[in-house]
Amino acid sequence: MNDPLLPINSQPKRTKKLLPKVLAVAAIVVLFQLSDGLCPISDKIDPAPYVYDVSKIGQILKDKEYIDEVVERWSGAIQIPSVSNDVMVNPNTTDDLEELYRLEPAWKQFTKLHEYLEKQYPLIHKHLKVEKVNKFSILITWQGSNTKQKPILLTAHQDVVPVPDETLDQWKYPPFSGAVDGDRIYGRGSGDCKDLLMALFETAELLLKEGKFQPQRTILFGFGYDEESQGTGAVELSKFIFERYGPESLYALIDEGDQGYVQQFGRYVIPIPTGEKGHLNSEIELFTPGGHSSVPPKHTSIGIMAKLIDRIESVDFSPAITNANPLMNALQCMAEHGQIEKSLKSDIIKAVFDANANKKLVEYLSKDPSTEFLIKTSQAVDIIQGGVKSNALPEYVSVVVNHRISAEESVESTSKKILDDIKSIATKFDLGIVFENKTIVEKTKNGYFNYVLNESLEPSPISPIDTAAWNTFTGALRYLYEDVMNPGLNETFVAIPAYAAGNTDTKAYWDLTANIYRYSPYIGIVEGEDEVARGIHSLNEWSSISGHMATISFYYYYLQIVDQIADDTLISQ
Ligand SMILES: [Zn+2]
Known part of the structure; x- marks a missing residue:
């Protein structure tokens, strides 16, 4: 169930013609799964037969x-x-x-x-x-x-x-x-x-x-x-x-x-992250000729870097929700076991094979920053340095953009987006580009960008939830919350995979x-x-x-x- 069924939004363009066929097969698989339940609740494990002093x-x-x-x-x-x-x-x-x-x-x-x-x-x-x-x-x-x-x-x-x-x-x-x-x-x-x-x-x-x-x-x-x-x-x-x-x-x-349990959609839920986003620091430097600030160019390197930052922030990463993200499975659990509004429930169930339902679900998740960034690669311009003296043109400016990479993206796709942003500004100002020590565009008399990737980490593999290890862990947790900590509550706690x-x-x-x-x-x-x-x-x-x-x-x-x-x-x- 945890294998990516059909990552709609990350389908490479060349497979577009195949899509209807794939969709049909995927729909059958999903319908088949629905009859089995999208989110089986693990059996509670009573520790009595296993422990020496219950x-x-x-x-x-x-x-x-x-x-x-x-x-x-x-x-x-x-x-x-x-x-x-x-x-x-x-x-x-x-x-x-x-x-x-x-x-x-x-x-x-x-x-x-x-x-x-x-x-x-x-x-x-x-x-x-x-x-x-x-x-x-x-x-x-x-x-x-x-x-x-x-x-x-x-x-x-x-x-x-x-x-x-x-x-x-x-x-x-x-x-x-x-x-x-x-x-x-x-x-x-x-x-x-x-x-x-x-x-x-x-x-x-x-x-x-x-x-x-x-x-x-x-x-x-x-x-x-x-x-x-x-x-x-x-x-x-x-x-x-x-x-x-x-x-x-x-x-x-x-x-x-994550810790403990929460109440969501009328259910007691145990959220267990089975995956975490990737990470990347995009470090971008800009080198330009110096000079006296009494005869400045129209844009100093600080001005050009500001243009780049503006460009980076105005072009967002695309949000996507597919089976590659444990959140999809968590939502399916809520659709099956929670009290959830009818149209949202239908969007969740269809999201893996119906592009329109997927789009509506993405819109719903994008409304709240706590879920928005679970389905989208983030970009935060966190550090900027440049300029040393009020009468000297800055010869060097640097910025660090921090990214948390979503399940559907990679270090490569993330850096490609930033490199595209750099290219667009470099073209405008006739600047060279060096990316990871390789010259992409020859340095010019105006200078060049140097783009380096640091602390890069791909999104983690996703832990399966159809294993004995998962069922044992979550079955044992149910006992803690239902029988030890909340006896008399008479609620079934639902363990769901989560994304960090x-x-x-x-x-x-x-x-x-x-x-x-x-x-x-x-x-x-x-x-x-x-x-x-x-x-x-x-x-x-x-x-x-x-x-x-x-x-x-x-x-x-x-x-x-x-x-x-x-x-x-x-x-x-
Ligand atoms: Zn810690």
Whole structure:
């Protein structure tokens, strides 16, 4: 169901004549699917047959003494400012730690965090294999007895984004105090990502303390050190795991991403991102002859660059929704299970084979920026530099345009659009163009554009949702939300695939497994308590303590369930 059926908007022109035939076939496939349901709901998994102490699952959420201990350890981790800055000296620069701290004082906090974790979680450090990869990434291996089963990898990151000094007085509690207020813990990293980091440590320590769980399936915990900047920590971890286990060697990878559940179209929905957009920085420089500003040309390089920026912004990327985007599947789920207005429902169902319905759906999604940018490549002119003196003509101007690439586009198609914009301005002003070190148009006496692609990342592969791994994960989540957290609500929670506009460390792990879920269990997200309102990457970041306990409770039984589920079984719907 997740394979692209017919990406209408991305059909190359030359296949146009074939389209009616393809459409007919696609329509039959879709109608066939409709009879089966576009969005089968996974069976809820009752953990009783899988876990050794089923009462513990609910207890974790209620045991005041345990909760206090967990919160104290969590708060302690927030108090260590393991900040990652955009530019950091790579830990492999020197093996002399003191020398490394001198070159990059920020690393010192990571050593502190490691020492703290070692002290707080003695059983993990005593009984499991804890390895440091490139000095600051942590790989924990809980060896399973059955090496034929693929290991599961659970990840989070140790680093947090910086807090600008200028904003300190706007924090209700100091950002690195880990203050507790009611059901909330405050501080940088409380919601991104020391909540998940600590919950995973808590779960493993708890299971070890009880001493009954002896996994058959190997469990790996991987914690990178610079998700918020360069992401090299996850790349190093991934290489290390790849060398040890090989390609496609993992059962699944579960990382940070969406949390909890929401109410949408009258249903309780668990959104699990199964893919994320690509990324590109378009760096464009313009070189022109200098001179005295008393005899200027009609347009200086700054003026020409302004024309280019205007051109870039006036020609938008085209929005598109096809089966290449998990959002299409999510909408189908809502059409099937939600209370959704009739014409919208019909547009959603027909969108994959009816161009008119697709167009109407695109219009509907484009109205709201939160969905608009899930179906369109974005372009944001974020940095501009140029000019040095008021009496000298600028000889050099540069801009950086940041793109998040949609599921239907690529790094190539994105850069082609920008290159076309550059060409149109270069022609007008008789300028040369160098693109990725290749001369496209010879430099002229007026100067030239130099266009370079940086931090390019293709849109991620989309994780399938017709696998045992998906059904087990979502079936176990249903139990948490329906039976543990909301008994008496009598609602069936619907897990849907989602698409993420931002990137996570998961981008480093594509070759290790197709089953990548960017999600952690949490409380229900009500209006006004989304990521923005919770101060993620901003002021007064906070996280819910009951949400944190829900994460621990879930992993406590989920790890015992996946331990006994076979690999790669395709569930026939
Ligand atoms: Zn994060």
